[in-house]
Amino acid sequence: MLKYQQIADEIEQYIEERELQQGHKLPVLEEWIARFEASKSTLTKALELLERKGVIFQVRGSGIFVRRHKRKGYISLTSNQGFKKDLEDFKVSSKVLELDIRKPTGEAASNLNLTTEDDVYYVKRVRYIFEQTLCLEESYFSKSIVTYLNREIAEDSVFQYVKEGLGLKVGFSDQYMHVDKLNAEEAGYLGLKKNDPKFVMESIFYLTNGQPFDFSRVTYNYIQSQFFIQAGDQGY
Amino acid sequence: MLKYQQIADEIEQYIEERELQQGHKLPVLEEWIARFEASKSTLTKALELLERKGVIFQVRGSGIFVRRHKRKGYISLTSNQGFKKDLEDFKVSSKVLELDIRKPTGEAASNLNLTTEDDVYYVKRVRYIFEQTLCLEESYFSKSIVTYLNREIAEDSVFQYVKEGLGLKVGFSDQYMHVDKLNAEEAGYLGLKKNDPKFVMESIFYLTNGQPFDFSRVTYNYIQSQFFIQAGDQGY
DNA sequence: TTTAATAATTGTACCGGTATAATTTAATAA
DNA sequence: TTATTAAATTATACCGGTACAATTATTAAA
Incomplete structure (x- = not known):
């Protein structure tokens, strides 16, 4: 499995485990880089993947936040x-x-x-x-x-x-x-x-x-x- | 406008102008890099954008191809x-x-x-x-x-x-x-x-x-x- | 206290490099 | 000829760097 996919999965798991809700601020980019011992671009790619998947959204100058939709069963x-x-x-x-x-x-x-x-x-x-x-x-x-x-x-x-x-x-x-x-x-x-x-x-x-x-x-x-x-x- | 967006637009225009059809092979990555005098990663990003937009698809080891859907008015x-x-x-x-x-x-x-x-x-x-x-x-x-x-x-x-x-x-x-x-x-x-x-x-x-x-x-x-x-x- | 200016934080754009996996083409062998 | 192997092509993964833009926090001024 690709490294950035693996990382994306683990970040998603991180959110799941803690049951973090819409708008919750996640650790900053640098922290994830340190945690996974990967390069900035690899982390960026993983986060981009999660963004497209609708799991997070990123705000430049501010941080990385949890994105949740409310309705289930769709x-x-x-x-x-x-x-x-x-x-x-x-x-x-x-x-x-x-x-x-x-x-x-x-x-x-x-x-x-x-x-x-x-x-x-x-x-x-x-x-x-x-x-x-x-x-x-x-x-x-x-x-x-x-x-x-x-x-x-x-x-x-x-x-x-x-x-x-x-x-x-x-x-x-x-x-x-x-x-x-x-x-x-x-x-x-x-x-x-x-x-x-x-x-x-x-x-x-x-x-x-x-x-x-x-x-x-x-x-x-x-x-x-x-x-x-x-x-x-x-x-x- | 961002460079990679600009490039994406121009590549899309390139396809439109020539009315290229599904499966048509486009110039390779290196050629686009030379043409736009941009870095590899910028071109990669532009092409990725077009891929998500459904304009092209890329095949590793093979090339970049035009993607067209047949039905209009949707x-x-x-x-x-x-x-x-x-x-x-x-x-x-x-x-x-x-x-x-x-x-x-x-x-x-x-x-x-x-x-x-x-x-x-x-x-x-x-x-x-x-x-x-x-x-x-x-x-x-x-x-x-x-x-x-x-x-x-x-x-x-x-x-x-x-x-x-x-x-x-x-x-x-x-x-x-x-x-x-x-x-x-x-x-x-x-x-x-x-x-x-x-x-x-x-x-x-x-x-x-x-x-x-x-x-x-x-x-x-x-x-x-x-x-x-x-x-x-x-x-x- | 409020407002304005400044600094620090933080994600993104863009650069260019090496290594690798998938495919295609060319060379070789049967 | 056909099948096999090797080489060349080509996009992608991953690295790490500088510059920059947007936001937030801090400081200074009113």
Whole structure:
């Protein structure tokens, strides 16, 4: 693990352990440098990471402060690896409805830079949280990259398998969101009524080298879907 | 303007001018260093900024590549200064329904770290895009920070005024989102029907020193609301 | 006491260096 | 030709330095 990541983790742990609240002032930069025996730039990088993650904010001339959001149970939109991780404190389970190798739809092919003649793994599942239906998900995995998949993997976490099992490196993602009305089939899966609201997130996931390997459309139960973003000013 | 920001802007312009597409390889780091006569770390920082902004992606050992998302007209959720900027190519206008000084609701007071005895500017407006209703917005500005406001400012951009007019520095924001059904009043403003879907975004905006100064609830017309996020792996 | 000027604190910009990991290209061997 | 190995390329980690800007604390003046 990288040094600055390790340091960031430890600082976050420091905050957690002490249950420090919004606005609490943390030790100054120099102190962290001494504590971790690392260079200034390494500490700066670690703190920058925590700032982007929404854990702290820094004020020039003043200090480093704890940043806390008040609402719990919201799904973070800024960490991209599915929501399995964000909600790991809660019980999220999956039921696989379909899993097969097929030709992609035109839309899926386009998003994955494939032709409709290439093979993809198609996975359709329902995900539950607290025994309630959270969302309905349809995914297309480029078979030339994700060479193998089975129900057991899909019941658990496909991303974990892609990273650890296949040794692939997930880089970035494009996520498109909109709101609409449920159709009959979706309503059935989610235990809602036709024309009830739905929140739809379409995502394209890329490897670090820029190759798209997963296109998915997730339809959320509007009652369960609460999201949040902790945005920084990121210098522009 | 900071050097690394300036450089980031120029690199982005370089891509725009040439209309470079997804995956196009850009000149290597060393070339940019020579071109801008800046240090390696300054270039690295500029490129990192562009990476977070979703303009490029970098591959160690390989190069720097253009990143493009295909869909246009989506509202970006990662740049936090309202959406005035994201949609500036489109015509966004505002109609102020209410503007006065009052005592905040308990909810607003809590989010702004105020009591219900403190004063706030309350602004209610409807925003239009392409002559269609985009959203209904209610904002509470802490009067001790945002000391003055009028209809003219609210018709234009409150944030621009806060930054340029009042000289305040906007730091970060917490944004909470959920989906629900419209009530009669909201439906009226948005030109939709009761129980149609709505997308609600509640935001708290902070100054760089961590003081919250604006709490707002924006109810979007679901037909106009398409959002996107370009997420990086951000090292965790 | 209040206000204004000054000094100390503290994070950030920017510099440029070495070492390293991932990838691509070139050279070599089968 | 194809596969393997070695070398070159390229971005990133990490170091530590100076200068500077924003804030806070201290001192001096009113």
